[in-house]
Amino acid sequence: MIGVIRVFSTDNKEILNQHGKVITNTSNIPTVSKCIQDQPLGIFNDETEAQAIPKIVELGKELEREGSKVLVISCAADPAIEELRTSVSIPVIGAGSAAALTALSIGKSVGVMGITDNAPAAVENLLGSLLVGYKRPDGVTNTTDLLTPQGKQNGIEAAEHLISLGAEAIVFACTGFSTIGLAAVLREKLTIPIIDAVEAEGLFASYLLKKSVLSVSSQAGFL
């Protein structure tokens, strides 16, 4: 079981479980999702991040007690990741760092897309000199803005802008892009790798829970 921490407040079970569903659809591993309380708009500045940190730590501890074997903090800013890692004994994955590390595996120049003014530090610091640009799609401050045909077109144009800056892969620094299926839209239009932060956190979390593949041969294996 993967414990999914949603970094905003909702009573809507479908919205709560959206990221967990993406992870289960790709890995077949069950998830359980919990959200923090009293922050319907989530984290959007230093003050709201400070408020969220102890709540994220408590949720993580609760998910561990209730049987989760890996935790994902499903937000591209990786809020409270260090605090939570020192508070539980199971692995903790952050969406932002997972997406950046996935991009690093191909060693190419990366363009980052998000809905805030700048790329989250969790993403920027890992990408280092491979980061060639950051772009918020025009007119988008909220991923619901991307749900319209014009919004989708703006998403595609943002990716094309990053490609014009030299990006050879795109990383999403906003987990809301998963909810609206932006990766599918871009993969249809573009040939470069599109790295979705929720898929990336699910990739690592599910690997940690998979059993070993049996040895394919007991014959010579010297290399």
Added chain:
Amino acid sequence: MIGVIRVFSTDNKEILNQHGKVITNTSNIPTVSKCIQDQPLGIFNDETEAQAIPKIVELGKELEREGSKVLVISCAADPAIEELRTSVSIPVIGAGSAAALTALSIGKSVGVMGITDNAPAAVENLLGSLLVGYKRPDGVTNTTDLLTPQGKQNGIEAAEHLISLGAEAIVFACTGFSTIGLAAVLREKLTIPIIDAVEAEGLFASYLLKKSVLSVSSQAGFL
């Protein structure tokens, strides 16, 4: 199709395809494997690495021409990775960097196991200060040495030594450990994450080839 570059010479199809089988068993994505010529002992010093580089580049170009969409250099030293990345237009993943990046996703102290004197630079440089130790299992210079009950015991003892140094995860810096199923042996005995280099390269390569998960909801997706 994932193109798997084996960094030694063999006429034995079963041995040639071992890593590809591990990748297909975990991801269900087909692989095609090719090996370099005239290096039955692979790469074991600077001279043999220099000899291998142009051969790896040629194999990669050949695999791309024949339809591979992602390449993996299936050796923990990531030989020729920069040269190959500039020679093909498809993503190139290295086993060593893939394993190290997978370990970084959980942000814990890492112990590295291999069969050479030191951890490969491709692994060491990425892990940075999270690397707490490197260990070659006693008496092992060749993974076939690990196939005996004593060899397995030595593998477990090497991991336990790394844990005593503070390792909270183990990374394999030798792809031969995949062939002999060492991850399964260690996962049975130990509770910390065991990161196998062939599984890790397959994890990234298969992600790049997967289609998007469809949007799970068109409802509000602002976070």
